[in-house]
Amino acid sequence: MIKVNDLKKSFNGEEILKGLNTEFYNGKTNLIIGQSGAGKTVFLKCLLGLIIPTEGTIEYNGTAYSTLEPEQQRELRKKMGMVFQGSALFDSMNIEENVMFPLRMFTKKTKEERLKRVNEVLERVNLENVNKKFPSEISGGMQKRVAIARAIVNKPNFLFCDEPNSGLDPQTAIVIDNLIQEITKENDITTVINTHDMNSVLEIGENIVYLKKGNIEWQGSKDDIYKADNKNLTDFVYSSELFKKVRETQLKAD
Amino acid sequence: MRFLTDIGQYFIMLKNIFKRMTKASVLRNLIFKEVDDLIISSLGIVIFLSFFIGAVITIQTALNLNNPIIPKSLIAFTARQSIILEFAPTFMSIIIAGKVGSFITSSIGTMRVTEQIDALEVMGINSINYLVFPKIIAMLLYPFVICISMFVGIAGAYLAGVMGGYIGPEQFLQGLQDDFIPFHLVYAFIKTIFFSFILATVPAYHGYYMKGGALEVGQASTTSFVWTSVVLIITNYILTQLLLS
Structure with a gap:
């Protein structure tokens, strides 16, 4: 679990985070959402x-x-895994070497043990026969899966994802969302996802933190969000006509 | 004032290169890769340029020495001194700043833009050590490159001089040995060791601390070449003053 107590951050006198208090839970997909400039990346x-x-x-x-x-x-950092927006795979290494990298750096495993673990995680993210390919030779969705595999290969306690769906088609985005959620539950880790994708919010948002101008305006789950009376939040989440209709349907069903 | 900030940040980077060393087995592989990228891949252009510059130095010296009182062996003497003292160590380093320096800046800069450096930091790795230290070690082989440059340059001078009919083979060999001061070689290699450190670290600084996107990577490479050349020339002046005056 991650507990944030009165977190403030200023740059050149400008306060970006204005005293955040929140918790991110184990075994749950915790989402940070908010408009551009709300302070999500800094957080x-x-x-x-x-x-x-x-x-x-x-x-x-x-x-x-x-x-x-x-x-x-x-040492604590070694227990964190990170999936970057652009995957951030090392161009000079093939997929196998990319995923093996944290194991080579931080463990004393033999090459056979490392290879076994790499194949396990690649299989877990549904990637096969890509070991010897380079990042530039695979699709964006596959790169994201490799990034997830690299993030979880060393069995982290905390998984952070920055816009894991950016640049992906909606179908692949859902696959990636579900994969992150499954891995979170399987390993009982604390996952924090920074996202703009409202599909992700409504699909996997078990604990959603809505940031606005450096403050937490609202916190709850995807089941609470359509009932929320925070206008900024509902304007942000249900900005498209489609999502507005989804909300109306949900409210009518209640 | 910006360049003062850069100088300060450069020295802080130098300090950080030697902190929190990367695991030895990983470093070993990185060093071999850097030797291939920075040293081996530079040999072709170094040999090509050295041969023809050596030849041109001989031809120009020969064409400018038309006084019958001056011995022909002076052509070889001049070629030797030019190549050993300045052309091979200094001007070859400026050419290498264009090739190796741009490669270092653009490769590290691209890693910065694509968040690969952030990925290293998140894992708890000292990214400066991981990226720059292997380059410094690989560049310790740079004096061998300059040694090859000297040898090929003098070979080019010999062939152009003798085959062009400007000087006889015996006269050339005589001139090559005239007033030879072994310390000049020591001086050249001391310079080369300093230059190799500059060639590894100044471009790395420009790549590591760049901000922006693909366009800025290109700009950083250009800035890196300019600053590496400036630092090389100033260091050359200081070392020459200290070692030869």
């Missing part, structure tokens, strides 16, 4: 330890990151 980078907050603390399974020594912080 995610704070959670990853890439940006040091101006004030406040972030606790990972009860341990506050800021109280740890640098070496302990690096």
Whole structure:
């Protein structure tokens, strides 16, 4: 579980995050949503330890990151997996080497053990016969799956995803969403997803945090969201005609 | 004022290169790859340029020495001194700054743009060490490249001089040995070691700290070449003053 206490972050005197208090739960897909400029990326980078907050603390399974020594912080980082918006696969390595990378860096496994684990996770993300291909030789959806495989290969406790569906067709996006949700439940990890994709919100949003201008305006699940009376939230989530009709249908059904 | 910030940031980067070393078995593979990318792949252009520049130095010297009092062996002497003291170590380094330096800046810059460097940092890896340290180690072989450049340059000078009829083979060999000061070779290789460090780190700095997208990667490569050349020329002046004056 990740607990955020009064998190503030300023850049050049401008406050981007204005005292966030929230929790992200184990075994659940936690989503951060909000308009561009709401502070989602800064929040995610704070959670990853890439940006040091101006004030406040972030606790990972009860341990506050800021109280740890640098070496302990690096050890904690090794328990985090990250799926980047553009996949961020290493161009110079083939798929097998990309997925094996965290194992080579942080474990003392033999080459056979590493290869076995790589094949296990590649199979888990439904990728076969791509081991020797390079990132440029596979599709965007496959790259995302490889990125997920690399993020989970070292059995992390925390999985962070930045816009995992960007650039994917709707069908592949749902496959990726479901895959992340399944992996979260199978491994009982804390998954935090930064997304703009309203399909993802309504499909896998078990704990949704809505950010607006650096504040948390609303928090709840996909089952609560259509009943929410926060106008900013409903304007944001149900911005398209299709989603407005979906909401009306849901409200009528209630 | 921007360049003062850059100088400060460059030295902070140098300090960080040697912190939190990457696992040895991973580093070994990276170093071999960098030797291939930075050293082996440069040999072709170095040999080609050195041969013809050596030849041109000889022809131009010969055409400008038409006084019968001046011995022909001076042509070889001039070629040797030009190649060993300046052409091979300094001007070849500027050419390599264009080839190797642009490669380093664009490859690291592309990694920055595509979040590959962020991916390393998230994993708890010192990305500066992972990316730059193997390049510094690989560039320790750069003096061998310059050694080849000297040899091929003088061979080019010999062939152009002798086959062009400007100087006899004995006269050339005589001139090559006249007033030879072994310290000049030491001086050239001391310069080369400094240059190899500059060639690895200045372009890496421009790639690592670049911001923006694909267009900015191109701009960073150009800026990197300009600054690497400037630093090489200034370092060349300082070392020459210190070692030869």
